[in-house]
Amino acid sequence: MIRVKVVGATGYGGVGIIELLLQHPEARLVGLVAREDVGLPIAEVYPHLHGFCDLPVLAADDPRAQEPADVVFFATPDRVGMSAARAELARGAKVIDYSGDFRFTTPEAYADYATRIGKEPAHAAPDLLGRTAYGLAELHRDAIAKADLVGNPGCFACSCILGLAPVARERLVEPFSLICDCKTGVSGAGKKVNASFHYPARYEQMNAYKLAGHQHVCEVERELSLQARTEVRITFTAQVVPVCRGILSTLYGTLTRPASEAELVALYRDFFKDSPFVRVFGSKAAIGTLNVRGTNFCNLVVSVDERVNRLRIVAHIDNLMKGQAGSALQNMNLLFGLPETAGLNRPGTYP
Amino acid sequence: MIRVKVVGATGYGGVGIIELLLQHPEARLVGLVAREDVGLPIAEVYPHLHGFCDLPVLAADDPRAQEPADVVFFATPDRVGMSAARAELARGAKVIDYSGDFRFTTPEAYADYATRIGKEPAHAAPDLLGRTAYGLAELHRDAIAKADLVGNPGCFACSCILGLAPVARERLVEPFSLICDCKTGVSGAGKKVNASFHYPARYEQMNAYKLAGHQHVCEVERELSLQARTEVRITFTAQVVPVCRGILSTLYGTLTRPASEAELVALYRDFFKDSPFVRVFGSKAAIGTLNVRGTNFCNLVVSVDERVNRLRIVAHIDNLMKGQAGSALQNMNLLFGLPETAGLNRPGTYP
Amino acid sequence: MIRVKVVGATGYGGVGIIELLLQHPEARLVGLVAREDVGLPIAEVYPHLHGFCDLPVLAADDPRAQEPADVVFFATPDRVGMSAARAELARGAKVIDYSGDFRFTTPEAYADYATRIGKEPAHAAPDLLGRTAYGLAELHRDAIAKADLVGNPGCFACSCILGLAPVARERLVEPFSLICDCKTGVSGAGKKVNASFHYPARYEQMNAYKLAGHQHVCEVERELSLQARTEVRITFTAQVVPVCRGILSTLYGTLTRPASEAELVALYRDFFKDSPFVRVFGSKAAIGTLNVRGTNFCNLVVSVDERVNRLRIVAHIDNLMKGQAGSALQNMNLLFGLPETAGLNRPGTYP
Amino acid sequence: MIRVKVVGATGYGGVGIIELLLQHPEARLVGLVAREDVGLPIAEVYPHLHGFCDLPVLAADDPRAQEPADVVFFATPDRVGMSAARAELARGAKVIDYSGDFRFTTPEAYADYATRIGKEPAHAAPDLLGRTAYGLAELHRDAIAKADLVGNPGCFACSCILGLAPVARERLVEPFSLICDCKTGVSGAGKKVNASFHYPARYEQMNAYKLAGHQHVCEVERELSLQARTEVRITFTAQVVPVCRGILSTLYGTLTRPASEAELVALYRDFFKDSPFVRVFGSKAAIGTLNVRGTNFCNLVVSVDERVNRLRIVAHIDNLMKGQAGSALQNMNLLFGLPETAGLNRPGTYP
Secondary structure: OEEEEEEOOOOHHHHHHHHHHHOOOOEEEEEEEOOOOOOOEHHHHOHHHOOOOOOEEEOOOOHHHHOOOOEEEEOOOOOOHHHHHHHHHHOOOEEEEOOHHHOOOOHHHHHHHHHHOOOOOOOOOHHHHHHOEEOOHHHHHHHHHHOOEEEOOOHHHHHHHHHHHHHHHOOOEOOOOEEEEEEEOHHHHOOOOOHHHEHHHHOOOOEEEOOOOOOHHHHHHHHHHHHHOOOOOEEEEEEEOOOOOOEEEEEEEEEOOOOOHHHHHHHHHHHOOOOOOEEEEOOOOOOOHHHOOOOOOEEEEEEEEOOOOEEEEEEEEOOOHHHHHHHHHHHHHHHOOOOOOOOOOOOOOOO | OEEEEEEOOOOHHHHHHHHHHHOOOOEEEEEEEOOOOOOOEHHHHOHHHOOOOOOEEEOOOOHHHHOOOOEEEEOOOOOOHHHHHHHHHHOOOEEEEOOHHHOOOOHHHHHHHHHHOOOOOOOOOHHHHOOOEEOOHHHHHHHHHHOOEEEOOOHHHHHHHHHHHHHHHOOOEOOOOEEEEEEEOHHHHOOOOOHHHEHHHHOOOOEEEOOOOOOHHHHHHHHHHHHHOOOOOEEEEEEEOOOOOOEEEEEEEEEOOOOOHHHHHHHHHHHOOOOOOEEEEOOOOOOOHHHOOOOOOEEEEEEEEOOOOEEEEEEEEOOOHHHHHHHHHHHHHHHOOOOOOOOOOOOOOOO | OEEEEEEOOOOHHHHHHHHHHHOOOOEEEEEEEOOOOOOOEHHHHOHHHOOOOOOEEEOOOOHHHHOOOOEEEEOOOOOOHHHHHHHHHHOOOEEEEOOHHHOOOOHHHHHHHHHHOOOOOOOOOHHHHHHOEEOOHHHHHHHHHHOOEEEOOOHHHHHHHHHHHHHHHOOOEOOOOEEEEEEEOHHHHOOOOOHHHEHHHHOOOOEEEOOOOOOHHHHHHHHHHHHHOOOOOEEEEEEEOOOOOOEEEEEEEEEOOOOOHHHHHHHHHHHOOOOOOEEEEOOOOOOOHHHOOOOOOEEEEEEEEOOOOEEEEEEEEOOOHHHHHHHHHHHHHHHOOOOOOOOOOOOOOOO | OEEEEEEOOOOHHHHHHHHHHHOOOOEEEEEEEOOOOOOOEHHHHOHHHOOOOOOEEEOOOOHHHHOOOOEEEEOOOOOOHHHHHHHHHHOOOEEEEOOHHHOOOOHHHHHHHHHHOOOOOOOOOHHHHHHOEEOOHHHHHHHHHHOOEEEOOOHHHHHHHHHHHHHHHOOOEOOOOEEEEEEEOHHHHOOOOOHHHEHHHHOOOOEEEOOOOOOHHHHHHHHHHHHHOOOOOEEEEEEEOOOOOOEEEEEEEEEOOOOOHHHHHHHHHHHOOOOOOEEEEOOOOOOOHHHOOOOOOEEEEEEEEOOOOEEEEEEEEOOOHHHHHHHHHHHHHHHOOOOOOOOOOOOOOOO
8 A cells, every 4th residue: 555645634635635545546644744723633624534534633743744655745835845855755755746846847947936926936955856747647647657756737737738738749839829718716726715715705706817927827838838849928817716616728829720620639639548537529519617526537628710720729627636636646646656547537426 | 246227317316326336346337218318328418427437328118228237226206216116126126216206105105295296196006115115224224125125215304304313213302393494405406497496596596495395294204203103293494595415404393301412412323323324413513514515424413402492403415415316325235235335435525 | 965984894794885875865975994904995995886985994093084974884893883882972973883782772681692702791881772772673663763873683683583573572472482593695704704604615515503502692582572572582593505695594483373374474564564675475485585685675485384383484685785784774764864765775686 | 757668578688677777767667578477567577676666577469568668678589679679660769679680780790690699691670770879888879879779789799899999999909819718607698597507507617618609709800890990800719607697708819019008008098088887907906797796887907918919808797787788778878868877877786
C-alpha cells in the first residue's frame, strides 16, 4: 500500500484527495496536516467522513506528522510546498503540490507568476525547479512517471491547455489570436470565506474578475508555446458563476487555414487517444458541466465558425477533480506505476 | 455475478441504480428498459455514463429485454410494477419495486394509498401483496432477506420512519401527537418537466404542497403503528425547497414521560446499533443535508424541548439514495445475502 | 419631507431601507452612518445605487452625522440602538430599531432575550423600555402611531405571530401545543461572512440550528400570550435553506374544538381585514415564498388536519421586507400619520 | 393616461411589462390577451399581482380584447405580432413587438433571421418592415420617437450592441475580429417548461448551445455594421448558467490601433452621455449581474489586453428588463414623448 500524507487536509483540495484516497485500491492515508482544526478528528471537520476516516488533524510540527510516507500531497496555498518539499523528498517521499510553487522550471518563470498573485518573486527552493514535472498527465505522462516532484496544474489552466494543445501542436491557430473565456464555480476559490462568495452576494451573481491579468495565463502560454514551438499569447478572462463545481472554458482562435469541424474532431480524438479522461464531442452534443461533476473527465466540444475561420472549443471539467484533486491522484498513479485511472474510474452522479 | 435488469432506466431512479450497480462488486447490468429514448444507448441519454455503460434502452416487449435476470428493479411510476412483477417472479427473478405498488400487504391498505394519489383503488395483483416485504432494511432486515418481492419505501417515509421508530417502539410519544414537517429537494419529483420545477419558477421558491394529504402518510402510520403496537396518526407537511438532492424532515412528538436528550440519544444509538447507514447525533452537531448527499446515510439529530416535554428529531437523507436507489441496492444486497453495505460504502463528496 | 438618518447603513437592513426610502414620496435621506466603509459613497459600497444616492458613509461621531433628522433607523446589531436612542430622541427624532433592544417592555423580559443570544442581560437604557412600541403594525397599529420609539420585530417572529395571532385571540388552540417550524433564506443572517454561509457550503445545504432555543421565541410567546390572555409556549425550529430571501414558517397547533378550514379562513380574513399587507388563502392555493419576494406582504395559507384536529398555517414573507426593512418603513408611515402602504405598495417581480 | 394592451400577457415578457406598467405614472392597463389561462384573473396566474391587477386573461378574439388601446405590446413568440400588428395599427394603436418580427427592415434580412430559428422565411406583413424602428433607444432614439411600430431587440443582442457600438462607430476594432461570449440566466428561455431547464437538470449546469449559429447574430451584425459603415462579423457563443435573471456578455475585438483603457472609458462615456441607462466602468470596478438585476441598466466594464492589443468589454444587463420588458417600456416612453426613464427609474434591490 502507498502511504499517503496530506498537508492542507482541511481545505477543499485536502478533503477532495482524502475522499478519493479512501476509495483507492492501493493507497492508505497515514497523516493529515493542517493549520486549522488541529487536534480534531477529520470527521468532525467534515462530518460526511464519519466512519470512513478517523485520523486527527495534526500540526505540521507534530511528531506524528513526521511518520514516513511514500507520497505527500501539498493541498496548500502558494509558498507552503516550496518550503517543505525538500524535507519530504529527503525522507524518500514523492511530492505533489497543488499550488504554483512547482509548476515552473526556472526562477524567472516562477517570478513572473508570483508577481501576478502579489507574492515575493524569489522562489524558496529554486534548485528544485529543474526537477519538477508539470502535472498535466495528458501532455507530460512520461515526465511525471519519472519524476518525484510534481506541480499540479491550475484549474483554469488545465481546461485551457487540454482544449488548445491539439491545434497548438499542429500550428492550426494563429499564436496571438487565442482567447480563453473561462467560467468557474465558486468552489474554485476554496474554503476561506470572502464577501464575494457569501451566499446572498453570489446566488444570482455572474462577474468577471482579475481583468488585469490572471496568474494561470503563465502556465497556459508556456504549455501552448511548448506545443506550438513558438510564442503563444492568450487573452484570458476569469469569471465566476453561481455553481459550486465546474469550469466551462470557451476557447477561441483564428485558424491558420480552413478546417472543418469533422477534421478537427478527428484531430482531437487522435491527440487524446491514449488519454482516458478526455472525451471529444462535435458541436451538436448536448452536454454541460453537470455531466463531468464529481469526475476526472475533461469533455471537449469542437466547433468552427466557418464564416470567419475561427476555431471554438468548449472545455468542461470539475474544477475540484480534473482541475485539482483528480489530476493530483492521476499524477500519483503515474508516479507509482499504477493504471492512470486507479481510484478515478467513476462516472459521477446525476442529477 | 448477479444479473440485473432495470425497468424505468431513464428516470432519476433508473440512472441512480445504474450508477450504483456499475460500481457494485457482484452485480452486472444485463438489460435496461424504458418507454422513452428506446433504441438509444443509455450513454446518449446520460452522457456521464459514456464509457461506463453501453447498453441500449429497450422497449419492455423487446426480445432482448426478456433475457434472464436474477433481479429486476422497477424504477417506475405506480401501477407499472404490479402488472409486470408476476412474470419476472415466474422467471425466477427477484423484484424490487420503487413505487407504492408493493409497499402494502393488503388490498385495503393499497386502496387507501391509491386513492390519495388519484389512482384506481384496485390492485392489479392483489395475491402478490401477501408476499411482499417493506424495503426499509433497518426495520425489516430479516423479512427482506427471505423475500423475493420488495416494495421500496417512499423517500419522505424513509426519513420519518427512521426518525420516529425508536420512540414509537418504546411508546415514548403520544400516538396522535406526531408531526412530520418534511422538506425535499426538487429531484424528488423526478425527471418529468413541470411548471412548478422549471428553473426560474423554483430558484428562490419554497412552498408546501398536497396539504390535503400526502400519500406517504399511509406507510409512515403503518410502520410506526407496528412499532408502537397501537394506532399512530401523523400530521404530515410536504414542502419543496430549491436544492437538487436532500430531505430534511423535522419530526415532533409529545413525550409520554420526561426524557433527556442524552437518554434519547442512547436509545436511538442502541436501536440502530446494527444499522450501518444510520448515524445518531446530539443537538449540538453542526450537520445538514449536504453531509449525506450522494450517500445512503440517514443522519438523525435528537433534541428535546423540555419546557413543553416535546421530542424533536431532525432526519437528513439524500432522497435519491437512502430515499430511493440506495435503499433499493441495500435491499438487493439483503436479497442475495451480501453485506448490506456492498457498493454503498462511500462517504460522498464535499462540497 | 421627512428627514431620515440610517445607522448601520451598509448592512442588508441598511441598504434595504435606503432602497425603499429612495422611492418613498415623503422621505428624504439626510445621513448614512456605519462602522465599515466610512468615507465611501454608498454607491461604491452598493453599486446598484449609483445615480440614486450619493451620500457618503459617515462614522457615528462625524459632525455631519449629527444633522437633525425626523426619524432614525437603527439597522444595527443588538445593543447599538439602546445606547444611542436617547440622544436621538432628545434631539426630537423618532427612533425605529431593528434589533431586540426595544422589543421588550421590561428589563426582565429583555434579560431573558439577551441571555439567549449570549449578551449581557442588563439593558443600557431600561427607562426607555416603557416607552417603546412593538413594531408589528397588524397588532399594534395604534400604539405605534402614538410612540416615538419602535422595536421592529424579528423576521421569524413576524411570520409566526401573524400566522397564529387570530387563533390565539380566539383561544382556538391549546396554548402549549404550538410548533413553529421555520425555514429562512440565507440573507436573514446578514452581510457578515460566515463559514456556514459560504456559497459552496450552502448551495445544497439545508439544516436546523440553535435547537437549544432561538431568541425569537421570547417575542412570539409574549405576543401570542397577550392575544390569548394566557401563557402560550411554542416549540420553535430555525432552519436555513439555500435561497437568498424568504421565510416559510409552518405553524401547528391543536384546536380546542373542531373547526373547518372555511371557518378558519373566514376568521383570518376578518382578523386582518384592515391590514393591507396580509393575504389569507385556503389550502388549495399554489403559492410560495417567491410570490412575496421583494414585497411587504405576508401570505398565510390556512389548513386543518381534521383527523387529529390540528391547525396548520403556512406563513410566507420576505425576511428582508416584511421581516425587516418593509416593516420598519410601515412603522415609519404610522409614526408620521402617512398611509401604511406609502412607498411599499408594489407587487414585486416574477420570476 | 396611455391605454395599454398586452398580448402574450401570461409569459415572462408579459408579466414583466405588467409589473412595470402598474408602477408607471402615465399608463393604464386595459387589456390582457393570451392563449393560456384564458378567463382567469391575471392574479391567479401570478399570485404576486393579487390586489394590484384584477384584469382577466382574454382570448385574442374576445370582444373585450378589441377595446381601443393607445399602445399594444406583443410579448409573443415569433410570427404572432406580424399577423396582428396591422389591425392594431389600423385602429390607431402604436405597436411594440418583442420578437424578431419587426427587428428587420427588409424581407431578405428577415428571411435570414427566420431561417436560423427554423421558421418560414417569408414575412407575413413585409410592407410593414419599412415602417419599423429597431427598439434600442441608445442608438435609435429619434427614429423610435417618430415611429408607430417598434421591434424590441433580442436580449443577447442588446448587450452586445451596446457593448461594441462605440468602438464600431470609431472603427477602433477590426470588423471580422469580434467575439461575443454571452452567458444568460435561465429566464431568457421563457416560461415554457423544457427538459434542459428542469431544476435538477440545471442547478449545477453550465453549457453552450446553438453553436451552429444563434439568431441574435443577425441584428448584432446589422447594427454594428451600421455604426461602422462597413461589414462586421461576429463569432457568437450563447451559454446558459444557473441564475434566473442576468446576462453577462464578454466581448472581444482586435484594436485597429493601440488605445488605453482610459481613452476607451472616455470614449464610451461620451458615446452614452445622453443615455441614462448605460453606466461605464473601468476594469477595476467590482460589479456583476446582481447589480443590475430588476433594473433597466446596462453596466459596461471596459478593459484592454495591451499585450495583444485587444479590447474586452464586459456587459451586464437583466435579460428580462433591459433585455426585454424594460427596453419595451423605454420605447413606449419615447413613442409618447415621455421622459425615457418614466416608470423605470429604480435601483433594484440587493441582495
